[in-house]
Amino acid sequence: xxxxxxxxxxxxxxxxxxxxxxxxxxxxxxxxxxxxxxxxxxxxxxxxxxxxxxxxxxxxxxxxxxxxxxxxxxxxxxxxxxxxxxxxxxxxxxxxxxxxxxxxxxxxxxxxxxxxxxxxxxxxxxxxxxxxxxxxxxxxxxxxxxxxxxxxxxxxxxxxxxxxxxxxxxxxxxxxxxxxxxxxxxxxxxxxxxxxxxxxxxxxxxxxxxxxxxxxxxxxxxxxxxxxxxxxxxxxxxxxxxxxxxxxxxxxxxxxxxxxxxxxxxxxxxxxxxxxxxxxxxxxxxxxxxxxxxxxxxxxxxxxxxxxxxxxxxxxxxxxxxxxxxxxxxxxxx
Amino acid sequence: xxxxxxxxxxxxxxxxxxxxxxxxxxxxxxxxxxxxxxxxxxxxxxxxxxxxxxxxxxxxxxxxxxxxxxxxxxxxxxxxxxxxxxxxxxxxxxxxxxxxxxxxxxxxxxxxxxxxxxxxxxxxxxxxxxxxxxxxxxxxxxxxxxxxxxxxxxxxxxxxxxxxxxxxxxxxxxxxxxxxxxxxxxxxxxxxxxxxxxxxxxxxxxxxxxxxxxxxxxxxxxxxxxxxxxxxxxxxxxxxxxxxxxxxxxxxxxxxxxxxxxxxxxxxxxxxxxxxxxxxxxxxxxxxxxxxxxxxxxxxxxxxxxxxxxxxxxxxxxxxxxxxxxxxxxxxxxx
Ligand SMILES: Nc1ncnc2c1ncn2[C@@H]1O[C@H](COP(=O)(O)OP(=O)(O)O)[C@@H](O)[C@H]1O
Ligand SMILES: [Mg+2]
Numbered sequence: 252x253x254x255x256x257x258x259x260x261x262x263x264x265x266x267x268x269x270x271x272x273x274x275x276x277x278x279x280x281x282x283x284x285x286x287x288x289x290x291x292x293x294x295x296x297x298x299x300x301x302x303x304x305x306x307x308x309x310x311x312x313x314x315x316x317x318x319x320x321x322x323x324x325x326x327x328x329x330x331x332x333x334x335x336x337x338x339x340x341x342x343x344x345x346x347x348x349x350x351x352x353x354x355x356x357x358x359x360x361x362x363x364x365x366x367x368x369x370x371x372x373x374x375x376x377x378x379x380x381x382x383x384x385x386x387x388x389x390x391x392x393x394x395x396x397x398x399x400x401x402x403x404x405x406x407x408x409x410x411x412x413x414x415x416x417x418x419x420x421x422x423x424x425x426x427x428x429x430x431x432x433x434x435x436x437x438x439x440x441x442x443x444x445x446x447x448x449x450x451x452x453x454x455x456x457x458x459x460x461x462x463x464x465x466x467x468x469x470x471x472x473x474x475x476x477x478x479x480x481x482x483x484x485x486x487x488x489x490x491x492x493x494x495x496x497x498x499x500x501x502x503x504x505x506x507x508x509x510x511x512x513x514x515x516x517x518x519x520x521x522x523x524x525x526x527x528x529x530x531x532x533x534x535x536x537x538x539x540x541x542x543x544x545x546x547x548x549x550x551x552x553x554x555x556x557x558x559x560x561x562x563x564x565x566x567x568x569x570x571x572x573x574x575x576x577x578x579x580x581x582x583x584x585x
Numbered sequence: 586x587x588x589x590x591x592x593x594x595x596x597x598x599x600x601x602x603x604x605x606x607x608x609x610x611x612x613x614x615x616x617x618x619x620x621x622x623x624x625x626x627x628x629x630x631x632x633x634x635x636x637x638x639x640x641x642x643x644x645x646x647x648x649x650x651x652x653x654x655x656x657x658x659x660x661x662x663x664x665x666x667x668x669x670x671x672x673x674x675x676x677x678x679x680x681x682x683x684x685x686x687x688x689x690x691x692x693x694x695x696x697x698x699x700x701x702x703x704x705x706x707x708x709x710x711x712x713x714x715x716x717x718x719x720x721x722x723x724x725x726x727x728x729x730x731x732x733x734x735x736x737x738x739x740x741x742x743x744x745x746x747x748x749x750x751x752x753x754x755x756x757x758x759x760x761x762x763x764x765x766x767x768x769x770x771x772x773x774x775x776x777x778x779x780x781x782x783x784x785x786x787x788x789x790x791x792x793x794x795x796x797x798x799x800x801x802x803x804x805x806x807x808x809x810x811x812x813x814x815x816x817x818x819x820x821x822x823x824x825x826x827x828x829x830x831x832x833x834x835x836x837x838x839x840x841x842x843x844x845x846x847x848x849x850x851x852x853x854x855x856x857x858x859x860x861x862x863x864x865x866x867x868x869x870x871x872x873x874x875x876x877x878x879x880x881x882x883x884x885x886x887x888x889x890x891x892x893x894x895x896x897x898x899x900x901x902x903x904x905x906x907x908x909x910x911x912x913x914x915x916x917x918x919x920x
Contacts, residue, residue, distance in 0.1 A: 316823075316824060347826075348828070349826065350826070351824065352825055352826050357825065359817065359820075359824070364816055364817045364818055366821075367818045367839075368818070368840070369840060369914060370915075371915075374835070378825075378827050378831050379822070379827055382825070382831060413915045413916070415915075415916050426821075429825070
């Protein structure tokens with residue numbers, strides 16, 4: 252992380268809202284609100300935040316999967332494709348489809364219903380790969396898929412099983428094998444470790460790290476579990492009410508958490524040898540259909556001042572890569 | 586094989602047990618009603634003006650009792666009933682005496698099969714195709730419009746809808762005949778004239794069944810497709826950039842069809858009780874009409890014949906669904 256890194260994905264003032272029509276009235280859920288992200292090649296970028304703060308929606312938006320009721324209100328999304336920065340929001344459906352698996356892939360939660368229940372895992376591999384590779388190459392990719400499955404410690408016969416015959420951990424590994432098989436530049440994971448027990452979770456984290464290291468690509472991973480982030484992420488973005496409120500390297504975030512919300516998230520982690528109850532964040536997150544004025548965290552913040560109730564602070568640079576949006580920490584007006 | 590021992594044999598035993606219980610119930614229920622078919626028959630003969638002397642009367646009563654299989658205790662009757670049944674003999678009809686029940690059913694069955702096999706198949710195919718497409722494009726305006734139309738048609742009581750068709754197209758504009766399966770006097774034959782005659786007569790009953798049944802199938806399939814479309818495995822395939830035609834064929838349709846296949850088999854099983862109301866409204870000479878007359882006349886043997894056919898039809902359909910289902914859904918395994 253020493254030298255300047257090449258940006259692979261960048262957003263500019265990204266705003267994606269759910270626009271819901273309910274008996275004539277319009278309800279707007281501001282799930283992704285003015286997000287400016289810059290994600291580098293060859294890094295694991297973690298996104299953290301309580302459930303309901305917009306993490307999944309942000310990932311969908313970064314994945315360029317914006318379908319009603321979700322709408323892109325404003326902003327740009329750029330991928331770096333073949334050394335050129337491309338605005339991908341205006342792409343046709345087929346252009347978007349082609350990028351998937353090959354350039355950017357998605358790792359879902361390996362839940363019970365993530366694979367087509369009526370076909371063998373092999374069928375899923377064939378559909379996913381066959382939709383992107385044709386002719387002779389397809390054979391080679393199937394070879395590669397076989398090899399990847401073995402490398403990831405999955406039994407050889409996993410391709411011949413039906414999804415319901417696999418454990419949660421195995422299904423999760425299969426999704427990772429599938430996401431990496433065409434060597435994409437970016438892999439996006441939405442809580443891929445959340446449903447797993449701790450031992451299996453550790454294995455999956457290890458696997459993700461190894462794949463990232465060998466492909467030298469980028470992983471953007473969402474989880475609400477700060478402990479997982481500590482294990483896997485190079486940099487972390489803290490999300491609250493649809494906004495990134497703090498961003499920094501993993502060391503910076505854990506050594507010097509600067510947003511009161513980040514401090515709560517970190518303090519709620521259990522510490523080795525400490526048997527006292529951990530504090531959780533007081534109160535509950537706001538509804539994104541009705542976000543408080545000013546800093547959205549102010550109703551739960553022990554340090555809230557007048558200005559916090561009036562105005563949202565900008566994301567300001569503390570040092571190097573460490574940025575925070577809080578009036579307590581050098582935030583200025585406008 | 587484990588499958589045969591652990592699943593197939595118990596399943597077949599259950600199959601025959603259900604049929605046995607069903608038929609036994611059908612045997613005893615009419616005998617528990619206060620209706621005495623022999624006395625009814627005599628009453629009818631009297632009403633027609635037959636003058637019966639007391640001596641002749643006793644003879645007729647015992648003849649009828651024997652003919653109807655009502656001799657001896659219920660247990661004796663039950664034994665005699667089964668020994669006839671295993672030979673495929675349902676006895677004679679009480680009220681179209683002395684026609685055997687087999688013959689009456691044989692005359693009515695082709696009409697019912699012809700009408701119901703074809704309408705059931707057409708209903709299923711059209712309902713599922715249109716419902717599937719509308720479910721996939723559920724946000725389009727035309728899909729919502731179809732939904733609205735279905736919502737108007739669906740709650741119509743069937744007999745009112747059928748009568749309305751009859752009134753408009755047979756009585757007012759006279760495009761179709763009011764009653765019957767074919768024109769009176771038309772001889773059954775494989776000529777184009779006769780076939781056209783039958784099709785012309787069956788048009789309104791078929792239309793009534795297809796429109797109302799198709800609406801139900803449409804709504805069911807539309808909902809199924811909408812639900813499957815929202816499942817994580819479909820969402821995941823989309824995020825994996827799987828081509829739309831693969832997703833539609835192998836992910837959505839394939840999964841949404843599972844309950845519909847079961848439904849189709851069960852509808853075929855139900856064919857043997859006929860389409861009671863349809864046949865009554867349109868005066869169609871099928872099993873439903875036959876059953877209706879049999880019930881009106883207290884014709885035990887005929888009621889039993891049709892009901893038994895229906896019991897066997899439905900239980901067999903369920904058996905086939907159960908045995909064939911693992912072929913469609915790998916999550917179901919019988920071992
Ligand atoms: N399909 C949807 N339609 C309407 N609102 C949605 C939809 N999906 C999510 N939301 C709302 O958007 C907000 C953010 O949700 P989400 O991105 O899933 O958060 P997270 O992943 O952090 O739990 C929530 O308030 C949620 O209710
Ligand atoms: Mg989520």
